Amino acid sequence: xxxxxxxxxxxxxxxxxxxxxxxxxxxxxxxxxxxxxxxxxxxxxxxxxxxxxxxxxxxxxxxxxxxxxxxxxxxxxxxxxxxxxxxxxxxxxxxx
Numbered sequence: 001x002x003x004x005x006x007x008x009x010x011x012x013x014x015x016x017x018x019x020x021x022x023x024x025x026x027x028x029x030x031x032x033x034x035x036x037x038x039x040x041x042x043x044x045x046x047x048x049x050x051x052x053x054x055x056x057x058x059x060x061x062x063x064x065x066x067x068x069x070x071x072x073x074x075x076x077x078x079x080x081x082x083x084x085x086x087x088x089x090x091x092x093x094x095x096x
Contacts, residue, residue, distance in 0.1 A: 017071045023059035024078050027052040031082040035090060053079035 030051050034044060056079025063072035 015066050015068075017059075017063045017066055017068045019062040020059040020066075020068070020071050020075050023055045023062065024075055027055035027059075027079050027082055030055065031086050034086060049083060052082045055079055056082075 034048065036042070036044075056075050056077070059075035059078070060072040063069070063075055
């Protein structure tokens, strides 16, 4: 009798990196809130631009913990890419 023949044998349940997805979505929301939509002209503190990066890295840590290396790489790059997209978008819209 093999291990697979036992009735109490259960297949390992596939986990999804939900925490990583939530943190990636939160990083997107933070980047969306970074521009000065009100037009007040007050600059954001420089540390605020690190929040999407930190959220991406935290999401990567959660993905690695649940053994999803591709989601970890995606999440880690996500925060960095979002900031670059924000800079390019603001430059294209408002000009240099």
